[in-house]
Amino acid sequence: MVQQNQQPLIILGDGSTRTNGSQATRNNIMAAKLLSNLLKTTLGPRGMDKMLVNTIGDVKITNDGYTVLKETEPDHPAAKMVVDLAKVQEDECGDGTTTAVVLVGELLKQAEVLIEQGIATNIIVKGFEAAKDKTIEVLDEIAIDANKEELIDVAETSMSGKGSFGNIRSMATKIVDALLDIEDNGEIDRDMIKIRKIHGEATEDTEITQGVTVDKNVLESEMPRDVKNAKIALLQYPIDARELQNSAKIKLTTPGEYQGYLDKEAQMLQEEVQTLVDAGVNVLFNNKKISDLGQHYLTKAGILSAKRVKIGDLERLAKATGGTIVNNIRELTSDDLGEAGHVYEREVYEDREYIFIEDCKNPNVLNIIIRGSTKHITDELEQAVNDAIGAVIATRKNSKVLPGGGASDIAASKELKDYANTFKDKKQLAVNAYAKALEQLPLALAQNAGLDTIDTLTDLIAAQKDSTNMGINVLKGEVTDMVEEGILDSESTKALIVKSATEIAIEVLRIDDVLASKPETPVGGDMPGTPNPYL
Numbered sequence: 001m002v003q004q005n006q007q008p009l010i011i012l013g014d015g016s017t018r019t020n021g022s023q024a025t026r027n028n029i030m031a032a033k034l035l036s037n038l039l040k041t042t043l044g045p046r047g048m049d050k051m052l053v054n055t056i057g058d059v060k061i062t063n064d065g066y067t068v069l070k071e072t073e074p075d076h077p078a079a080k081m082v083v084d085l086a087k088v089q090e091d092e093c094g095d096g097t098t099t100a101v102v103l104v105g106e107l108l109k110q111a112e113v114l115i116e117q118g119i120a121t122n123i124i125v126k127g128f129e130a131a132k133d134k135t136i137e138v139l140d141e142i143a144i145d146a147n148k149e150e151l152i153d154v155a156e157t158s159m160s161g162k163g164s165f166g167n168i169r170s171m172a173t174k175i176v177d178a179l180l181d182i183e184d185n186g187e188i189d190r191d192m193i194k195i196r197k198i199h200g201e202a203t204e205d206t207e208i209t210q211g212v213t214v215d216k217n218v219l220e221s222e223m224p225r226d227v228k229n230a231k232i233a234l235l236q237y238p239i240d241a242r243e244l245q246n247s248a249k250i251k252l253t254t255p256g257e258y259q260g261y262l263d264k265e266a267q268m269l270q271e272e273v274q275t276l277v278d279a280g281v282n283v284l285f286n287n288k289k290i291s292d293l294g295q296h297y298l299t300k301a302g303i304l305s306a307k308r309v310k311i312g313d314l315e316r317l318a319k320a321t322g323g324t325i326v327n328n329i330r331e332l333t334s335d336d337l338g339e340a341g342h343v344y345e346r347e348v349y350e351d352r353e354y355i356f357i358e359d360c361k362n363p364n365v366l367n368i369i370i371r372g373s374t375k376h377i378t379d380e381l382e383q384a385v386n387d388a389i390g391a392v393i394a395t396r397k398n399s400k401v402l403p404g405g406g407a408s409d410i411a412a413s414k415e416l417k418d419y420a421n422t423f424k425d426k427k428q429l430a431v432n433a434y435a436k437a438l439e440q441l442p443l444a445l446a447q448n449a450g451l452d453t454i455d456t457l458t459d460l461i462a463a464q465k466d467s468t469n470m471g472i473n474v475l476k477g478e479v480t481d482m483v484e485e486g487i488l489d490s491e492s493t494k495a496l497i498v499k500s501a502t503e504i505a506i507e508v509l510r511i512d513d514v515l516a517s518k519p520e521t522p523v524g525g526d527m528p529g530t531p532n533p534y535l
Contacts, residue, residue, distance in 0.1 A: 036105020045161035065098030110433035127430020400491035403482035405471025406442020449474035
């Protein structure tokens with residue numbers, strides 16, 4: 001029994017807020033649905049673009065789901081959960097982020113209807129988990145073995161709607177050929193693929209080669225620019241005597257003492273460069289500074305050199321050439337050197353040179369130089385190529401593909417409706433709701449293509465009575481056989497979409513209390529009227 005005069009117990013800090021019960025659930029569902037609706041119009045080859053303007057006025061135009069979410073940086077905690085889902089999908093597969101986010105929104109939209117009907121959240125969660133497992137099972141049943149031709153189809157499907165390659169089939173073929181060439185025991189190391197962009201030329205000039213590029217030029221005009229049988233030193237060490245001495249205080253009283261100091265610097269640099277010569281180095285890539293005098297001695301030694309090389313390029317060179325990144329030049333030995341058959345400087349655009357490292361000790365390295373007339377085009381082409389690479393790598397994990405164009409979604413939805421009848425309790429409603437959510441994916445494809453959604457869905461469901469390969473060809477505006485059309489998706493990517501989207505939807509549904517601490521006071525004092533994003 002509570003005494004009449006008992007004081008209330010306050011456990012929240014001053015200024016903190018709490019939202020609980022149905023209000024917390026509705027707020028979280030609304031946040032996830034807003035992000036889903038934001039990306040839904042970008043889905044498919046006929047999806048629309050989004051214009052993103054940052055705080056300093058820079059403009060980016062894209063229809064890539066992860067890029068949109070990353071740039072918008074939502075504040076709401078439930079929205080951040082959806083962004084985390086997109087990041088996982090991007091990191092794991094490099095494709096399917098938009099589909100995953102849209103599916104989360106549709107699942108929560110269906111769950112919201114059930115909650116309003118009085119269905120307990122735990123029942124919905126159990127039904128969604130059962131439906132997810134059944135969906136994965138159906139996807140595995142209808143999956144098709146993937147050979148090289150199917151890999152090209154997957155790459156082309158992934159690239160469609162992004163960028164404007166003149167011949168998308170040709171580019172998809174080049175990507176697949178290159179990836180298969182660098183595959184090692186069924187594995188493709190994504191870190192060994194480097195994409196660079198050059199705007200000012202035609203997209204047809206995009207090149208894919210085995211090797212490493214460094215976006216630097218050779219330091220001196222008198223240095224070698226073409227080296228065969230390269231012995232490569234990789235340094236993180238300043239070849240600059242003055243920089244080495246910058247923490248010391250030297251008192252000079254006569255001009256002779258100053259000259260002696262300069263002579264000592266020169267001797268140190270000569271000794272350091274001689275260390276490279278003694279080790280057999282004929283190519284040097286350094287992450288640190290190289291002084292003018294250091295460049296002079298390197299030129300005399302006939303060593304092709306580049307300075308301020310990005311650490312990522314240095315690490316890629318280490319993997320590709322078998323070299324070791326050395327932090328002290330005086331400790332370098334011949335055992336630390338990398339090897340490559342050919343290192344040379346080449347102009348890639350007007351007055352712009354790159355250094356190319358080819359025939360590396362480790363051949364499983366890929367260099368892609370994307371070309372386009374504008375920065376916007378090269379950005380879009382980069383995303384298209386990234387998506388294609390991710391889709392192919394994901395497909396190689398199990399060598400299985402699915403018919404695209406919403407075919408697998410409708411096939412799973414039909415099976416789920418039959419599966420729902422096996423339940424004798426209210427979980428049946430949740431499984432049916434999951435099936436309805438899956439139907440929204442092909443509907444979004446049709447809507448973005450300007451097709452009549454009701455007629456298209458009706459035609460698609462009818463066509464699937466004969467074959468689960470039937471899907472929506474949005475380019476033709478009709479229901480066709482996706483396998484015959486070469487419109488295929490990676491089975492492992494689709495499975496991850498289903499798993500991740502369901503897990504996030506369930507996690508959002510399980511939250512019935514949101515406790516938010518008081519926001520930090522901005523510099524200059526309070527900002528009255530600032531909305532709390534957690535409410």
